[in-house]
Amino acid sequence: MPIEHRYINQLNAIEDNQSFCDRPIARKSNILIIGTFNPSDTSCEKENIATWFYGRNKSKFWRYFPTALTGTSLHPNDGSNGHPQSWKDYCCVNNVVVIDLIKSININDMLPSFGDKAVECKINNDLTNTEYIDIGRAFSRITFNKVIYSLTWTDKCIPRLKRIRDIVNRRLIENNCIQNANQIKYCLTPSRNDAGPSWNNAVNG
Numbered sequence: 001m002p003i004e005h006r007y008i009n010q011l012n013a014i015e016d017n018q019s020f021c022d023r024p025i026a027r028k029s030n031i032l033i034i035g036t037f038n039p040s041d042t043s044c045e046k047e048n049i050a051t052w053f054y055g056r057n058k059s060k061f062w063r064y065f066p067t068a069l070t071g072t073s074l075h076p077n078d079g080s081n082g083h084p085q086s087w088k089d090y091c092c093v094n095n096v097v098v099i100d101l102i103k104s105i106n107i108n109d110m111l112p113s114f115g116d117k118a119v120e121c122k123i124n125n126d127l128t129n130t131e132y133i134d135i136g137r138a139f140s141r142i143t144f145n146k147v148i149y150s151l152t153w154t155d156k157c158i159p160r161l162k163r164i165r166d167i168v169n170r171r172l173i174e175n176n177c178i179q180n181a182n183q184i185k186y187c188l189t190p191s192r193n194d195a196g197p198s199w200n201n202a203v204n205g
Contacts, residue, residue: 003043003105003122006050011103015137020097021088025142030095031203032144032177033065034168036161037102037119044111052084053098054190056114061150061190062087068196068203069094099138101164103131116158123160132164135171144177147184148202 005011010020018025038050054061062083063075074080074087091098102119106129111118123130147169155162172178185202188195 001042001108003107003109003111004040005100005103006038006040006043006048007053008040008103011099011133014097014099015134018138018140018142021092023092025097025139026095027142028095029097029142029144030146031069031097032139032147032172033096033098034147034149034165035098035100036116036150037100037114039111039114042110044114046111046113048114052087053100055084055087059190060193060195064187064190064196064199065148065203066090068200069096097144099133101132101161101168103133105130116161120158120161123164125160127160127164130160130164133168135168135177136175139172139177140175142177144172145183146202147172147178148199149184149186150189151186 013019013022014025033053035053038053039048041048048056050056057077060075062080063073063078066072066074074083074090076083080086090096105119105122107122109122111122149165169181169184172184173180178184185205187198187202190199
């Protein structure tokens with residue numbers, strides 16, 4: 001049984017229908033957020049309590065990103081309620097799309113944890129066992145002002161994931177989703193307590 005994304009149906013909807021949160025993606029969108037992977041309940045030995053992308057309480061994405069973009073935290077620890085619907089509504093209002101690089105890994109195994117290094121270890125060196133987001137299908141005739149990645153490890157620790165990221169970045173440019181690599185920003189993982197400034201710089205720099 002392959003290792004599958006927890007929200008693979010939502011990633012498929014982006015590729016098949018160019019829709020996100022049950023709404024058409026704006027042709028001139030603002031920001032594309034790209035994470036790595038969020039395993040389904042049957043794909044990870046650890047319990048996954050994420051209610052949506054970046055939905056685990058340990059992740060401070062819903063504090064750092066909306067605070068940088070509009071000045072208001074949507075993290076439940078900051079008193080924000082109504083998630084995940086409030087997060088989805090926020091993305092739609094601000095023309096933000098959230099995806100992950102990896103959709104599935106065709107290997108009869110489970111991840112021991114949610115970390116990027118655990119994902120890296122399951123990917124074949126030639127990448128043939130891994131289905132990653134199809135930029136051409138997902139975002140044909142859609143443009144973004146910025147693309148923002150959240151990074152957990154340095155590139156030398158995750159060489160196969162870096163190669164996939166490089167492919168995705170190249171296709172973003174080839175499909176005219178962005179004009180050049182200067183529109184791609186990299187942030188510290190939002191699980192870190194000191195990551196706020198890097199998200200502010202990526203959004204507003």
